[in-house]
Amino acid sequence: MAIFQTRALVLKTQDYKESDRLIWLYTEKLGKVSAIAKGAKKNRSKYFSNTLTFTYGDYILYRGKGMYTLNEGTIIDSFQGILSDFDTISYASYLCELIDISMAEEESNRELFKELVTAFYLMKNNACDLETLARVFEMNVLRATGYGLNLHKCSICKEPISSADYISIQYLGGVCIKCPKLNGMRVSPAAYNIIKYLNNLALEKSYRVTIPSNLKEEIEKLLGAIIAQSYIRKPKSLETLNFIKRSEKSE
Known part of the structure; x- marks a missing residue:
């Protein structure tokens, strides 16, 4: 499992399954990547606000055998x-x-x-x-x-x-x-x-x-x-x- 920390801006999002969210990030270190944010659709999720479209922040992603998964995100500017x-x-x-x-x-x-x-x-x-x-x-x-x-x-x-x-x-x-x-x-x-x-x-x-x-x-x-x-x-x-x-x- 590889872990990456990078600044990124959320390009777009898509609801996934019952409570998850797919996000497409343009990152400083990795370029364009897609990741799954588990539970991000829930209002009380720690991923709810930092996975909204246009959000700019520091993100920690890990990659297993498949796609990236969001592990942590800190908002620098939501641009909301x-x-x-x-x-x-x-x-x-x-x-x-x-x-x-x-x-x-x-x-x-x-x-x-x-x-x-x-x-x-x-x-x-x-x-x-x-x-x-x-x-x-x-x-x-x-x-x-x-x-x-x-x-x-x-x-x-x-x-x-x-x-x-x-x-x-x-x-x-x-x-x-x-x-x-x-x-x-x-x-x-x-x-x-x-x-x-x-x-x-x-x-x-x-x-x-x-x-x-x-x-x-x-x-x-x-x-x-x-x-x-x-x-x-x-x-x-x-x-x-x-x-x-x-x-x-x-x-």
Whole structure:
């Protein structure tokens, strides 16, 4: 039996049997893991509060022949204040879902773990625009998983470029005026330059950026297409929020 102590954030949960709870953790040391918390559904359980979605804490896990089992958990921040705002809940769920679909089991990435926790503190403190935060986080995840964008050279011929009006989804980068525009999307030069800036921006500095709404939509569409192609499934956490926003615009 192996015992591990690590900081982690609860990505999602699922009820299991009569009183247990399955939890998916993104951990600092082990990467993404799933564990069973025995009796966690009971209100008086010592695992009830530290296995709620979005909870960040110190966890002790042990592993026998099968999956991990939660042995102990100490809350650092429950982030339950996020639940008071639907927009923030939606984006918090989206960041967790993005980690879930992009990271393999037990694939450790301490820097990405730090980025996820930082994003949650930024959301908790209403410190930045949620859409901008999500875009920077998306690009960090893409880069961490081998799908980072090359925006300083043509992704086809490798000639240096300062800007472009087309991004190849196949080759993950800008395309110069000489190369064929296939398997990608057209973007405005303004959107291209913002993407290039965000791609090198530290997550904790995302509050400094103000992006016009029309360019936000353009960038979201592009990164969404890259994410949908790169991972096993397309994230769905923002669908309801985006539907509401579209309905409000059409009224």
